Amino acid sequence: MTTPPPPEVSLIAATLRKAAEQxxxxxxxxxxxxxxxxxxTDWDGMCCPLCQESTCDDDCPLAASRAxxxxxxxxLLSTRPRIVGDGS
Numbered sequence: 001m002t003t004p005p006p007p008e009v010s011l012i013a014a015t016l017r018k019a020a021e022q023x024x025x026x027x028x029x030x031x032x033x034x035x036x037x038x039x040x041t042d043w044d045g046m047c048c049p050l051c052q053e054s055t056c057d058d059d060c061p062l063a064a065s066r067a068x069x070x071x072x073x074x075x076l077l078s079t080r081p082r083i084v085g086d087g088s
Contacts, residue, residue: 013040
């Protein structure tokens with residue numbers, strides 16, 4: 001079993017998926033949805049799913065989030081409201 005990503009990561013992935021819905025080109029839409037899925041499932045991987053670098057380029061929108069370290073117990077035990085989902 002893998003550890004779920006921090007809420008901030010889920011927010012980024014959900015944003016990418018939602019933005020994909022606005023694209024007219026099927027190939028572009030599928031690519032952005034794939035990147036959104038990869039952000040969540042391979043967050044701790046060595047390669048950024050967006051800029052394809054192990055350390056994000058300065059212009060990559062995921063650079064700040066990927067550079068931030070998350071302690072597993074910190075976000076799992078957080079009392080903050082959920083960011084993604086039904087708001088519960």
